[in-house]
Amino acid sequence: MNRLRSLRWRIPIYVLYSIPSIVYLTIFFYIPIMMIIVYSFWQGGPLYKIVRVFTLENYVRFFTDELSRNVLIWTNLLALLIFGIVIIIAYPIAYFLARMMKGETGLKIILLILIPLEMNYLIRIFAWRNILGESGLINSTLLSLGVINEPLTMLFHSIYAIVIVAIHNDLPYAIFPLYITLKSIPRSLYEAAMDLGSNRLSVFFRITLPLSLPGVAIAFLFIYIPTVGEFAIPALVGGKTYLLGNLITRGFLDIGNWPFASAATMSILVLTLIAMFVVFKLTGMRWLYR
């Protein structure tokens, strides 16, 4: 009896605290993931046909089928492009806020940048219709100025619209981590570099940029990975554009081939994990925060 009591007391309190979240995650995250893994190795076909026999066919099809392979490549290229443009736009903003603004001013502006994220994602995407759409702000302005005679269609329901909307959505996710890393670089490091002979350009490339790479890696995590799985933006403003996210959505909802859609999901998950690992390795995340 005594022994039992003493054993009971040895369970650390944080284990007890973690039980609700473990239960929640198990039911709503780990079990579904497991199910997707299992489905991906079953034979399937259109209209929710599932044969519970082990096969690698779904994976082979995902990587060899011309349509899905092209979609995979194009989605990744598009995600890289969006990530690259976002970093190029966000870096100067974050640099300015972190290094040029005095005291807390930068952080206050960051909060203003983050406020739109409180708004519903779909509403934010739809809002672009008023700017890019056929009777949107840009077209009506250009029409009334007489620059064009009929509305530009390439602005909306096109791959350009996806890029524009995605960049707008992703900017805060790049500015914030970049601001944090830039702000955390001690001023004395810049001064030391200048003292040792670096001019401003050299300080940027030898000190600022390498030390802000962890911020770039976090931005990668926040931008590249969700973009690879993005389905709402292409569905709403992308017109005929078909990205990986749409391929999977269609696989699950329209065609009803769950095993193939599951295999696609798992493939993307693994690929993005590999990409993340490579990026974190390259940016030196490990030693910097050890």
Next chain:
Amino acid sequence: MNSKAISLKLVNISKLYEKVVALENINLEVYKGELLTILGPSGSGKSTLLKIIGGFEEPTSGEIYINGELMNGVPPYKRPTSMVFQDLALFPHLNVFDNIAYGLKIRKKSIDEIKKRVKSVAELLHIEDLLDRRVTQLSGGQAQRVALARSLILEPEILLLDEPLGPLDLKLRREMQLELRRIQKSLNATWVYVTHDHEEAMVMSDRIAILRSGRILEVGEIKQVYEKPKSKFVAEFFGETNFFECRIEHIENNIATSSYGEIIFQFDVSSDLKPGDKVILMIRPEKIKISMNPLSEKVNVARCILKEAVYKGPHVDMKMVLDDSKTIFVRSSELPYKEGELLYLKWRREDITVIRE
């Protein structure tokens, strides 16, 4: 002394931060090959002064000359100075070798030369074994040496050190003080060292400049500043001491006589003082001799009661009270006396320092 070449010259340097005066009319000369310490309490402006010399801050007015060349407006990367920062500012993404080689790489030296020079500076500082390490893996003392090596490798005209030993523990700090001094002497280099620790300043410096509220109170060699300070603040900065405010009664053969209560002081004065002048007499606690028996002398003696004695190992700090309850600090190497005992103190004429207010 004046024949020495001047390495750094500051002329009327002032610095204002939005109407707050950080530095006021600083005039200072640093000779080639000397270690000059800027000593002052926190907030005295000593780091600001160092930053102005290094080029990180521009003075509001005044000129900086290094080897006779005007340095105002010259950015840090074009000045022949190098700074060891208070937080060391080692680059966390580079290893020890790359940190030390940084300045040479910027100057586009050949790889062979870089390797050779890193090796020799590493040997000087005994860090040859650390070159492959990450700077995050270094101990406080090692990081210290790497920061120093990074600056020394460039052979700067003037090395600026901003309280570099601050975070080290006392024992390591004492060791590093002596080692830094040894290195500075062996290189015959010009160093400007900032600290708030008067003991550190005394161990390390050729000369000391004492800074208070943005003004230099005094510049001089250690012995002179310690024994013959020109102000009460400077005298007190180097530890507890005794002050007696009195008037000169008469002067004969450059020896003045004053009295403070029952005590009659006799001391050497320069010719510009005259009877009736107010002076502060300063006597260091360790200069006072204690006797248990009444003394035959009439001047430079005092009679008092031992109020409190604190045993500190190498010495004993005592507080004595005069008749008028004024406290006198006395430092002695032993303690054969009891608290409350009547004791007789005496001091030599030359141990009295005259401070004019």
